[in-house]
């Protein structure tokens with residue numbers, strides 16, 4: 634675990650690839666020490682080495698956060714070591730493509746545990762200490778999928794609707810405490826997500842007409858918004874339009890549009 638340091642300390646979940654790796658880089662570049670966690674140790678070790686070249690102390694904790702109780706275990710491990718976090722980034726998550734009735738039940742359970750239960754438990758365990766110290770930044774990584782139901786990716790979109798709803802509500806509760814919560818809502822982004830979720834063939838990822846951002850650009854926008862204490866940031870103009878449409882247009886327009894992006 635981290636020895637005492639005058640640099641602020643951040644925990645990033647899902648830091649072994651994609652947006653989480655780039656958020657860890659962003660934090661290290663901006664003077665933070667970083668605890669990085671995910672399941673894949675080699676990727677985390679390689680990132681830790683890179684973060685140290687940026688002047689950060691980097692600690693690796695390998696953990697499968699889809700196991701019930703794992704997030705609370707992680708929080709207890711940090712507390713036992715006397716770790717006081719300045720930044721908590723709840724980024725780990727995955728999706729799943731296909732009709733709900735054909736979805737693998739174990740995969741649904743793992744997704745609910747990771748995308749919802751672990752994020753909630755970790756935040757519940759860590760936020761009170763931040764409030765007591767009157768200092769802290771929390772980030773939830775949701776998605777523009779949070780803004781409308783997504784047939785053919787129903788469970789994933791519903792998990793992200795939960796993340797957005799919980800995050801926006803807690804952000805309000807935290808006003809005036811010195812602690813802020815920012816929900817980062819990316820759209821399609823070049824990471825391991827599409828392959829892991831079986832989404833590579835969906836127009837959302839395969840069509841050249843739909844713009845994709847890099848994980849570095851998403852992380853940079855997320856970091857800036859978090860430092861400013863913004864409750865929500867949607868990355869990219871096109872994604873802002875999609876999220877806005879999900880809120881203002883009737884479902885009779887939203888579902889055919891969703892089918893164009895999420896239908897195979």
Ligand SMILES: NC(=O)c1ccc[n+]([C@@H]2O[C@H](COP(=O)([O-])OP(=O)(O)OC[C@H]3O[C@@H](n4cnc5c(N)ncnc54)[C@H](OP(=O)(O)O)[C@@H]3O)[C@@H](O)[C@H]2O)c1
Nearest residue numbers: 647649650651652671672673698726776821822824825826
């Ligand atoms: N890419 C997109 O288009 C997109 C769009 C909107 C939102 N998002 C969200 O962005 C976040 C990051 O995803 P990404 O796009 O960067 O995809 P990614 O490259 O696949 O990264 C996912 C991260 O989550 C970790 N993870 C997965 N299962 C885990 C488990 N059981 N326990 C602990 N960690 C686990 C992975 O690490 P290990 O495999 O090593 O465990 C990895 O570090 C996710 O919440 C995703 O829903 C992505």
